[in-house]
Amino acid sequence: xxxxxxxxxxxxxxxxxxxxxxxxxxxxxxxxxxxxxxxxxxxxxxxxxxxxxxxxxxxxxxxxxxxxxxxxxxxxxxxxxxxxxxxxxxxxxxxxxxxxxxxxxxxxxxxxxxxxxxxxxxxxxxxxxxxxxxxxxxxxxxxxxxxxxxxxxxxxxxxxxxxxxxxxxxxxxxxxxxxxxxxxxxxxxxxxxxxxxxxxxxxxxxxxxxxxxxxxxxxxxxxxxxxxxxxxxxxxxxxxxxxxxxxxxxxxxxxxxxxxxxxxxxxxxxxxxxxxxxxxxxxxxxxxxxxxxxxxxxxxxxxxxxxxxxxxxxxxxxxxxxxxxxxxxxxxxxxxxxxxxxxxxxxxxxxxxxxxxxxxxxxxxxxxxxxxxxxxxxxxxxxxxxxxxxxxxxxxxxxx
Amino acid sequence: xxxxxxxxxxxxxxxxxxxxxxxxxxxxxxxxxxxxxxxxxxxxxxxxxxxxxxxxxxxxxxxxxxxxxxxxxxxxxxxxxxxxxxxxxxxxxxxxxxxxxxxxxxxxxxxxxxxxxxxxxxxxxxxxxxxxxxxxxxxxxxxxxxxxxxxxxxxxxxxxxxxxxxxxxxxxxxxxxxxxxxxxxxxxxxxxxxxxxxxxxxxxxxxxxxxxxxxxxxxxxxxxxxxxxxxxxxxxxxxxxxxxxxxxxxxxxxxxxxxxxxxxxxxxxxxx
Numbered sequence: 001x002x003x004x005x006x007x008x009x010x011x012x013x014x015x016x017x018x019x020x021x022x023x024x025x026x027x028x029x030x031x032x033x034x035x036x037x038x039x040x041x042x043x044x045x046x047x048x049x050x051x052x053x054x055x056x057x058x059x060x061x062x063x064x065x066x067x068x069x070x071x072x073x074x075x076x077x078x079x080x081x082x083x084x085x086x087x088x089x090x091x092x093x094x095x096x097x098x099x100x101x102x103x104x105x106x107x108x109x110x111x112x113x114x115x116x117x118x119x120x121x122x123x124x125x126x127x128x129x130x131x132x133x134x135x136x137x138x139x140x141x142x143x144x145x146x147x148x149x150x151x152x153x154x155x156x157x158x159x160x161x162x163x164x165x166x167x168x169x170x171x172x173x174x175x176x177x178x179x180x181x182x183x184x185x186x187x188x189x190x191x192x193x194x195x196x197x198x199x200x201x202x203x204x205x206x207x208x209x210x211x212x213x214x215x216x217x218x219x220x221x222x223x224x225x226x227x228x229x230x231x232x233x234x235x236x237x238x239x240x241x242x243x244x245x246x247x248x249x250x251x252x253x254x255x256x257x258x259x260x261x262x263x264x265x266x267x268x269x270x271x272x273x274x275x276x277x278x279x280x281x282x283x284x285x286x287x288x289x290x291x292x293x294x295x296x297x298x299x300x301x302x303x304x305x306x307x308x309x310x311x312x313x314x315x316x317x318x319x320x321x322x323x324x325x326x327x328x329x330x331x332x333x334x335x336x337x338x339x340x341x342x343x344x345x346x347x348x349x350x351x352x353x354x355x356x357x358x359x360x361x362x363x364x365x366x367x368x369x370x371x372x373x374x375x376x377x378x379x380x381x382x383x384x385x386x387x388x389x390x391x392x393x394x395x396x397x398x399x400x
Numbered sequence: 401x402x403x404x405x406x407x408x409x410x411x412x413x414x415x416x417x418x419x420x421x422x423x424x425x426x427x428x429x430x431x432x433x434x435x436x437x438x439x440x441x442x443x444x445x446x447x448x449x450x451x452x453x454x455x456x457x458x459x460x461x462x463x464x465x466x467x468x469x470x471x472x473x474x475x476x477x478x479x480x481x482x483x484x485x486x487x488x489x490x491x492x493x494x495x496x497x498x499x500x501x502x503x504x505x506x507x508x509x510x511x512x513x514x515x516x517x518x519x520x521x522x523x524x525x526x527x528x529x530x531x532x533x534x535x536x537x538x539x540x541x542x543x544x545x546x547x548x549x550x551x552x553x554x555x556x557x558x559x560x561x562x563x564x565x566x567x568x569x570x571x572x573x574x575x576x577x578x579x580x581x582x583x584x585x586x587x588x589x590x591x592x593x594x595x596x597x598x599x600x601x602x603x604x605x606x607x608x609x610x611x612x613x614x615x616x617x618x619x620x621x622x623x624x625x626x627x628x629x630x631x632x633x634x635x636x637x638x639x640x641x642x643x644x645x646x647x648x649x650x651x652x653x654x655x656x657x658x659x660x661x662x663x664x665x666x667x668x669x670x671x672x
Contacts (some may be wrong), residue, residue: 077405078405079511080405080511081507081508081509081510081511081669082666082667082669082670083405083406083407083408083666083667084405085407086407087406088404088405089404089405089406090402090403090404091402092401092402092406093401094559097507097509097510097511099510100509102505103505103509103510104506105508106431106435108434108435108438108439109431109434109435109438113431113434114589116427117427119430120423120424120427121424121506121510121512122510123421123512123560125423126423149438160540189646219490253667263564337418390530
């Protein structure tokens with residue numbers, strides 16, 4: 001049997017560095033044609049580098065990797081949204097991609113109208129939608145509001161309707177990106193059930209997720225991407241083990257893979273957990289490359305769980321702001337200290353933001369580092385804390 | 401079914417794909433029409449009221465005030481014969497030029513032939529044309545205007561084809577450029593205002609007779625389309641030379657527009 005999907009030496013390059021915005025103002029080109037020549041040569045960022053793998057019909061393949069590993073780019077190429085720079089993909093079946101639920105939903109249209117709009121954008125024919133219409137509405141559970149404009153729906157209802165449409169697609173290959181990261185637990189279960197049903201019906205599924213239990217449940221094989229390269233492919237258990245091991249290797253230093261040319265950016269971050277529970281601290285050393293466009297700015301930090309649940313943020317106060325004048329050799333290094341609450345044991349991610357006001361972001365590196373909390377937040381308690389109850393065990397005492 | 405995803409070097413129109421996705425034309429057009437009129441209390445009445453109000457204000461200023469010549473027919477009949485065509489062009493161009501940017505969220509997430517988007521924006525403008533035409537027929541009856549309907553039957557469709565070809569050419573080109581250079585967002589409304597005065601919508605193109613402007617009018621497909629539609633109602637002879645020439649120009653525009661669009665569309669998702 002021939003593979004249904006042959007991914008052959010896919011490469012995708014982006015030009016970065018020259019312009020901060022992907023689109024340019026004509027003014028820049030007209031006003032100063034010479035400036036373009038003087039500009040530093042743009043850097044090429046390789047989001048995918050020589051990725052090859054095959055998928056057999058009926059297989060469900062998981063694509064795992066850390067943020068920025070190139071998963072989304074790979075899905076975009078598979079869906080035909082953006083072309084690869086090199087290499088090719090041979091497909092032997094219709095691909096439907098779900099990179100987002102509810103693409104094309106319009107809030108002014110009613111639920112019924114949106115089902116048709118969304119369905120046809122996803123590649124269904126009108127006759128197909130007609131055929132599945134009752135099943136879609138049934139699955140979504142919004143039949144009472146069918147003729148109500150979408151803007152009156154709760155976000156949960158919108159999501160259910162959107163997934164219901166997508167679940168009734170009948171392509172040979174279904175490409176799904178983390179759509180399950182949203183919605184309540186009940187709904188997630190329903191979605192997983194539906195996807196399981198789809199994969200059992202013999203269709204091919206490509207699934208990107210950070211949710212390892214879901215991946216293990218749904219997929220039989222997997223590929224592991226790291227920095228655009230295919231690191232490993234094989235059985236799902238091995239891939240999940242590899243991913244978990246990889247992410248657990250607490251990364252306490254991050255160096256920007258590329259710098260932004262003439263724009264200021266974060267170029268290095270280091271972390272260190274100090275102190276003891278419940279008063280432990282996180283020391284963060286941030287290095288910023290300072291360029292001409294550097295305004296008076298400040299930093300903030302975001303801490304989240306491994307499965308991308310945002311937990312807390314910290315905005316250390318600088319007196320009054322970080323200023324260009326403080327730069328030494330074009331760089332500013334800032335050492336900050338975060339008082340961590342009593343967090344349960346586990347691995348957490350850290351993201352760093354820097355900008356001049358909450359509406360002006362200069363650079364935002366999400367989930368670039370991880371740090372591990374090894375001590376129990378409660379002295380003497382050795383039993384593991386259940387994660388579904390939250391990540392912080394606040395200090396408490398019996399008063400009477 | 402076997403196909404290959406790779407970088408495209410060769411240019412193709414992608415007609416086959418457009419046919420496969422033909423239902424999307426309907427859905428995009430239908431969505432735009434629905435959304436446009438849904439929140440308005442008067443709904444579709446706006447499609448009628450707009451050209452009517454424009455006709456009235458122009459009659460007041462140009463006919464009563466400035467005493468502009470209207471080729472021997474009542475000025476409202478004269479103005480509307482141009483306005484119905486002009487509105488297809490102006491709203492079609494405005495919508496299609498902004499269409500790629502305003503649908504960026506869809507473009508970034510789903511693949512379908514991108515040409516469908518600017519094309520459906522023009523179909524939406526044609527929908528409004530149907531209402532405007534109804535109004536026009538009402539005005540013709542009101543003024544008891546002697547109309548050669550047989551002549552209307554070939555002049556109006558021909559004029560419409562000419563307008564749509566031109567709008568599509570300019571629209572696809574501008575929508576592609578708009579993705580890369582957002583400046584066009586500001587340029588286009590201004591450009592349309594400017595073109596309203598350059599085209600013989602409110603005045604007769606006869607005022608340019610025997611001047612260099614006459615040739616610009618002859619080559620200009622929009623002016624030609626307006627003159628063609630107008631001559632159906634005035635009974636003036638049709639300038640077939642101008643119709644032929646401007647058809648050539650509009651086909652050239654269409655080719656340049658679609659070529660630019662197809663050449664850059666693969667990178668819309670990266671740019672938008």
